[in-house]
Amino acid sequence: MVTSTAGGESSSLTIRGLRKEFMTESGARLVAIDHLDLAVAAGEVVSLVGPSGCGKSTLLRLLAGLDQPTSGELQIGSDPIRTPSSDRGLMFQAPNLFPWLTVRRNIESGLVARGVLAQFRHEVDEYLRLVGLTGFEHAYPHQLSGGMAQRAALARVLINHPRVLLLDEPLGALDQFTRMQMQNEVLRIWSARKTTMVLVTHDIDEAIYMSDRIVLMTPRPGRVDRILDVPLERPRHRDDASFLSLRSEILRLLHFTGT
């Protein structure tokens, strides 16, 4: 298993025999994920696609270390995952910027939390520029549009130099136009850094456009149903014949066509 690639900024992920149960309020046991195995290579972009309630978001929370698995193994590189860490950046559907901090202070927050602000302060301007928010550093989150807020959240994660980026439908709340623009920006950053990415999405086009591999998951309990390679050259074209045929194959596998 490859643990890192050139640049030292990305790591592989290994999931073995993962099981996650929840207790419902009535005391019943709900199995969200069962017998899940998956290996993500360093620098790879993998999408998780599947019906609602198949445990995609649960899987990301487990990878982030925010929840503990009932059983099974989770590894980043060769290290077990136990607690949250800035190694694994997580983006949610909502930007979740701290509303009491300006854009600049939000982007700095990870550096402050880790006590390395003095060391990396010079990078803040670069990241503001990277996500196109120069000139908005003193704005408060409520003054930003949805797309701008999500860019600020992206910068806040990236400045920590995570080895893995966990994306839980980060673009799901954006309009189509902004979303396609953000997809390009995320890919642009990825092509420069080769950070490993695990992307949860409901948008099949997004999954094909972004990923090296697409993991189709089964509904409750969630496990890997099938893994599809996306053998398309980058940059990809959404109207390409092979793009469209892959799209219809995924739709067929998810039982949305051909009845």
Add this chain to the structure above:
Amino acid sequence: MSAETLPPPSPVEEPLAGRTDSRPPLPSGDRSGWGRLFAPTAVVAAALLVEWGLPHRQAVPPTRLYSGLLVGLLACTLVFAIVGAMRTRFSPWVRRNAPLVGGVAFLLALWNLVTGNLLPLPYFPGPQRVLLSLYDDRTMLAVSTYHSLRLLLAGYTAGVAAGLVCGILIGWFRTIRYWGMPLLKVVGPIPATAYVPLMMVLFPNHFLSGAALIALAVWFPVTMLTASGLANVPIAFLDVARTLGAGPRYLIFRVALPAALPSIFLGLFMGLGAAFLTLIVAETVGVSAGLGWYLKWQQGYLEYANVYAALVIMSVFFSGLMTLLFLVRDRVLNWQKGVIRW
């Protein structure tokens, strides 16, 4: 890898969303016209007519303090109106506040009219007598205000400090909340003033027992609202902070506390109100200084003009402190503008 090596981003797609003043509209009517600007002057003139022209059954002391005040007010409202009419940058402010000034003058005239002809002395002195008391007894009133302020600040500071510490502990740590919350719910609602007998025994002097009483009154709302503010911090903020590498200190002081600040300020306001109430009670039962003590003392002599004078001072004193706290909140919670309606 540095961000510098990356190609430039695409331009920002949307401008800052325009935020406009969301205050409710002004009372309607003749909003920019002369009527609105000069109405206060007219009301003050009417108040002067009441003072000079109408008969008074109450014997008015031979000073002209009240008339002087009205004449001064008349001059002020005239300047006010002219400034408002000249369309300087103060004009909108003048126009917004003109009806309020008129209202004050109207209440003064009404007070003068009612006390001069309907209500009996010594319980209902007119504005003239009260002004005279304010002037004649100014030294005693100033000393009393100073003593009240000292006691209030000592008690309030102690209460806020204790409330914040308890609130953070109860709001953040599950075990402390398990034991602390029921205790708080049982002990908290007892009015602080009910502890007067206990405090008198526990503390060596009246200043300390008074301060402790006020602190107790402040402690409860501050603790309660700090704790509930902390307990209601959106989990997403904490999750985000943890994945950014935050430890417990950052989570408490840089995430949970700022997120809880609106609720904490609510506690500070409620605490201040409780502190005023407790201050006056403390000063009437034990402490022999301050505005509350002065009030009781003057009541004993049936010097009701002095009582009203003390009430006027209290109003200025307390509303001043409230305003100060509002200013602090506006500064600290500046980020909330546009998130909620103020």
